[in-house]
Amino acid sequence: MGLxxxxxxxxxxxxSGIGFAIAKAYCKEGASIMIxxxxxxxxxxxxxxxxxxAQYMVWDVTDFDHCxxxxxxxxxxxxxxxxILVNNAGVLTHxxxxxxxxxxxxxxxxxxxxxxxxxxxxxxQNMAKHMLKNEIKGHIVNITSEMGFxxxxxxxxxxxxxxxxxxxxxxxMLAPRNIVxxxxxxxxxxxxxxxxxxGDSVYRESHANKRFGxxxxxxxxxxxxxxxxxxxIVGEVIMSDGGSSLH
Numbered sequence: 308m309g310l311x312x313x314x315x316x317x318x319x320x321x322x323s324g325i326g327f328a329i330a331k332a333y334c335k336e337g338a339s340i341m342i343x344x345x346x347x348x349x350x351x352x353x354x355x356x357x358x359x360x361a362q363y364m365v366w367d368v369t370d371f372d373h374c375x376x377x378x379x380x381x382x383x384x385x386x387x388x389x390x391i392l393v394n395n396a397g398v399l400t401h402x403x404x405x406x407x408x409x410x411x412x413x414x415x416x417x418x419x420x421x422x423x424x425x426x427x428x429x430x431x432q433n434m435a436k437h438m439l440k441n442e443i444k445g446h447i448v449n450i451t452s453e454m455g456f457x458x459x460x461x462x463x464x465x466x467x468x469x470x471x472x473x474x475x476x477x478x479x480m481l482a483p484r485n486i487v488x489x490x491x492x493x494x495x496x497x498x499x500x501x502x503x504x505x506g507d508s509v510y511r512e513s514h515a516n517k518r519f520g521x522x523x524x525x526x527x528x529x530x531x532x533x534x535x536x537x538x539x540i541v542g543e544v545i546m547s548d549g550g551s552s553l554h
Contacts, residue, residue, distance in 0.1 A: 310534040312337030315385040317378070319368055319430065320396030322349030324498035325450060328522035329393055329529045334360045336530050338391070341381040343368070368396045368426035375433045388441035391533040392434040395450040398422045403463035416462050423466035424473070431477055431488070438486055447481075448532045449474045449490040450525070453548040456492065467492075471544050478542020489532045489540055494548025496520045515550025 316333050320326040321342035330342050334357050343366035344350050350363035362384055366377055382389050400415045401407075431447055438445040451474065455467030474490035481488050495511055497519045509519045525547055531537055532545075546552055 308336060310336045310530055310536065311391070314338045314390045314533075315382070315387055316340045316391035316393065316533065317343070317381050317389050317434070318393040318395060319343045319366070319426075321393075322346055322353050322363075325493065325496060325522045325525050326393075326395040327353050328526040329395060330361060331357055332523070332526035332530050333391075333393075333533070334358060336534075338533075339385050341385055341389075343377075343381075344396070368430060369421045371426070371429050374429050375436070378433055378437050382437065388443050389434065389437060389445075390443050391446045391448070392430065393448045393450070393529055393533065394427045394430050396422060396426060397450070399463050403461045406461055408460045411462060419462040420466050420469075423463070424469040427470055428473060431473070435477075435481055435484075435486055439484060444485040445487070446533045446537070447477070447486060447488040448529050449488070449544075450529075451490045451492045451544055453492045453494045453546060453552050455544070456546075456552055474544055475542040482541045487538055487541060489537065489542065490544035491525055491528050491532065492544050492546050492548065493525050494520055494546075494551040496522055496525065498522060511549065511551075513551050513554060514548065515553055518549060520547055520549055 311333055316338045318326055318330050321330045322344035330340055333340050339360045342363045345367050347365045354361040354363050398419055402411045449470055451470040452467040454464040455471035459465045459468055478488040511519045
C-alpha cells in the first residue's frame, strides 16, 4: 500500500466496472481521486463505497468545449494540480458487440469514435497542458482494448486501434516533458459492457486461461502505471487478456 500516497488523480468513466475498480485501488494506495461519468446516481454510490478520498463530477467526456475548465474545476476540488489521468470512459454498441458491420449507422460511428477516441485525445491534450502549466511530473493511463490489435471492421475495434496508436505517439511526445503515457489493453472482463452479470460463469473458451478477466486485475496494472515505479515504461500498451490475443 502507498504507491500513490498523496497523489491527485482524475479517472473517467468510473461509476462502475473497470473504472470503479481502478478508483477503489487508487484510494487504497493513498490517492485522492475525482471520478467522472454521466450518471450521477452511480457516481454518488461509487464514492459512498470508496470513502472520503473520492469525489465525483458529472461529466460527459464528449463535451469537448468544457474539457479544460472541467479539469481545472476538478483540480480545485482536489486541492491542487492533478498528477494522474486515467482515461477509462468508453462505449460499445450492439452492432459493435456482434460485429454487425453491415448495419452500423453514421450515428453509431460518431458516438463510439467521439467517446472512445476523440475524447481520449482531448482529455490527454488538456491534461498535458494542465500538468505542464503546473510543472507536474505526471502519468496518463489509457484503457484501450485487445481489439486495438486485431483486424477491425466495426467502430469499437477501429476506435481502439486509434487509442493504441495515440498512446504510443503521446508517450513519445510527452516523455521528454516529464509526462509518462502508457495504456492497458483488457480482453473480456466481468463487466456489464461485456454482458456479464453477477452469478454468470467466468468461463471463456477464447482465452488461453479459459476465464474472463476481473476488473481488479486491470486496476492493479493501472496503479502500477500511474506510479513512479513505471517511470521508465513509455508508450507501452500492456495486454491483460488471458492469452486471447495469442489465438
